[in-house]
């Protein structure tokens with residue numbers, strides 16, 4: 335058993351937070367020392383005093399985690415953009431990868447398992463020198479890629495896989511999220527097509543829910559559809 339996983343995606347809005355929360359919830363059913371982390375977050379809104387990042391709020395709530403956001407989300411910028419761009423526009427200091435890694439190491443030591451949610455996709459710039467993929471490499475975690483079955487996904491998924499392979503990052507598999515209730519033949523075929531092309535396993539196919547709420551029921555439903563072993 336490894337002691338963590340990094341959840342990345344082909345894009346923003348694909349379902350990283352939902353999938354991360356569902357996996358964390360599942361693990362927390364058998365282990366009370368599960369942690370979640372969102373090292374870099376940006377948004378047009380501050381969610382609350384305790385959780386600047388709404389993603390962090392949703393992740394923490396899924397497992398009732400009581401850890402300070404200064405560890406769980408060391409970098410938050412109030413501008414929906416990549417962390418580096420947000421920091422430049424806001425004339426703030428860009429994130430330090432060393433600092434973020436220190437927080438990550440602290441959490442990894444303290445907990446039995448950590449689920450880290452990325453931001454956007456793997457080539458999102460953190461600062462002048464580092465993109466998300468470089469941060470993933472430094473954590474030494476393996477990754478799960480969240481994708482959708484929509485048109486355009488093959489290109490984004492293959493690019494993500496290629497980039498991670500270049501960095502020798504172990505890929506656990508791909509989760510296809512937001513499969514429509516009545517998918518067309520292209521959408522239906524996309525997961526197995528990508529699996530066949532890349533030999534990376536599809537860990538699950540999650541439907542597009544009409545009414546989605548971040549509740550234990552939802553997390554159970556989703557995690558039951560995912561073949562993931564730590």
Ligand SMILES: Nc1ncnc2c1ncn2[C@@H]1O[C@H](COP(=O)(O)OP(=O)(O)O)[C@@H](O)[C@H]1O
Pocket residue numbers: 343345346347348349350351352353511512513540541542543544546
């Ligand atoms: N399977 C799904 N069915 C319906 N809505 C979804 C599903 N997955 C995600 N969403 C919604 O899509 C949006 C983006 O999901 P989120 O998990 O926040 O993506 P990311 O973390 O990759 O930006 C959210 O509003 C979320 O509630």
Ligand SMILES: [Mg+2]
Pocket residue numbers: 350351352389451
């Ligand atoms: Mg998110």
